[in-house]
Amino acid sequence: MTSHILFDVHHLYYLPQFLPVYRVLQSRGISCEFVVYRNRELQAVLDKAVTDEDLPVHWVDSVEDARDYYQARRASWLILGNSFKYLDDLPAVTRTALINHGAGVKGAGHDASMCRVTVRFAEGPYQRRQLQKHYPQGTYVDVGFSKLDPLFSPEVLPGPNSDSKTPALNLIACGLDPAKPTLLYAPTFYPSSIECMSDRWPDEFADYNLLVKPHFFTYTKRRYKAQRRKLEIWRSANNVAIADVSDYNLLPFMAIADLLISDASTALFEFAALNKPVVWCEFLKLRWSYRGPFRYRYARRMDQDILRYADIAVHARRYKDLLAHVQSELADPGRHQPQRQSHTRELMGVTDGQVSQRIVDYLLEGKRPDTAD
Known part of the structure; x- marks a missing residue:
């Protein structure tokens, strides 16, 4: 019988995958607790997230602290967002499940250390096949991508302290114009396009609202200070809203x-x-060791899996091509629809807002979903 479930929140960005599952467990009367790792530089951000989502929390200072707590707590399940090096030290009564924080196309998600859990929830047919191919000894259940549940099933809501019953920003509250089309710029941290974007980007895209959601590491890693300078240049524009580090x-x-x-x-x-x-x-700021005659190193480093699905989008090879691509895609938003739908089924599985329900069904009843390709 499942009596208590723990979530290992080693990084704040695991929460979007965990929260929809937690809400379903709550609705079924299951006791849960989030084990969150303290971070001196980000503690205020962590505190805010815990408060906003009204989470039952136990704080730890290290993975060793977490291990000791798990040994004492003897929970029915421990839910992980990445590998955990002390799996062998957990109590025999505690089963482990992994809900990866990224989509299945990420090569890092296929690491052997992430397959030693009791069950690995896969985001779609592609990832399940890859995992079974490379690590056939593991147990994999194709459920879909739990993070997206709130966008497909509005009843799976943010926490009780949220202002809205839909998981969407209020453009007016952000100082933006609801009459304008809204572009979301969400670059990664490396290799990133941020440094290659124009300082005058807001002026050159004056007909659009520009939402900027940098990667968590852009704010938290010292080496990306040039990216933070670019954000400050854009911040004063009246058509720009830049996410804070607390907007995880x-x-x-x-x-x-x-x-x-x-x-x-x-x-x-x-x-x-x-x-x-x-x-x-595709216009990216590369380190010197990846530029010019050494660019082949970047191509070798690039996850080749992601390139199989490159036709999901139009590609901007230079910054000066970006505006024309944005205009053409908004004029004909269905142009890449067949590829989007096909690749979504392959990489994200079923997008019906019920992924978290399927995860909980397995945790509580061992019920495997009928999502096989």
């Missing part, structure tokens, strides 16, 4: 945006699952 969840931005601009990241595939157009930036 991309969903509210995705919900309100008409089009996504991003680099080679899982955000491309998450947004495409909403059947809205995407522009993929």
Whole structure:
């Protein structure tokens, strides 16, 4: 019998995957607790997230602290967002499940250390096949991508302290014009297009609202200070709203945006699952060791899996091409619809707002969903 479930929140950006599952567990009367790792630089952000979502929390200072707590707590399930090096030290009564924080196209998600859990929930047929191919000894259940549940099933809501019953930003509250099309720029941290974007980007895209959602590491890693300087240049424009580091969840931005601009990241595939157009930036700031005659190193480093699905978006090879691509995609948003729908089924699985229900059904009853391709 399942009596208590723990969520291991090693990083704040795991929460968007966990929260929909937690809400379903709550609705079924299951006791849950979030084990959150303290961070001196980000503690105020962590505190705010815990308060906003009204989470039952136990704080730890290290993975060793977490291990000790799990040993003492003897929970029925421990839900992870990544590998956990002390799996072998957990009590025999505690089963483990992994809900990866990124989409299945990320090569890192196929790491062997992430397959030693009791069950690995896969986001779609592609990831399940890859996992079974490389690590056949694991147990994999194809459920879909839980993070997207709130966008497909509005009753799976943000926490009780949220202001809205839909997971979308209020453009007026952001100082933006609801009459304008809204572009979401969500670049990754490396290699990123931020440094290659024009300082005058807001002026050159004056006909659009520009929502900027940088990667968490853009704010938290010292080496990306040039990216933060670019954000400060844009911040004063009246058609720009830039997410704060405390805005850890991309969903509210995705919900309100008409089009996504991003680099080679899982955000491309998450947004495409909403059947809205995407522009993929290929103008990137590379380190010296990847430039010029050494660019082949970047091509070798690039996750080749993601390139199989490159036709999900139009590609901007230079910044000066970006505006024309945005205009053409918004004029004909259905141009890449067949590719979006096909790749979404492959990478994200079933997008019906019930992914978290399927996860909970398995946790509580061992019930496997009928989602096989």
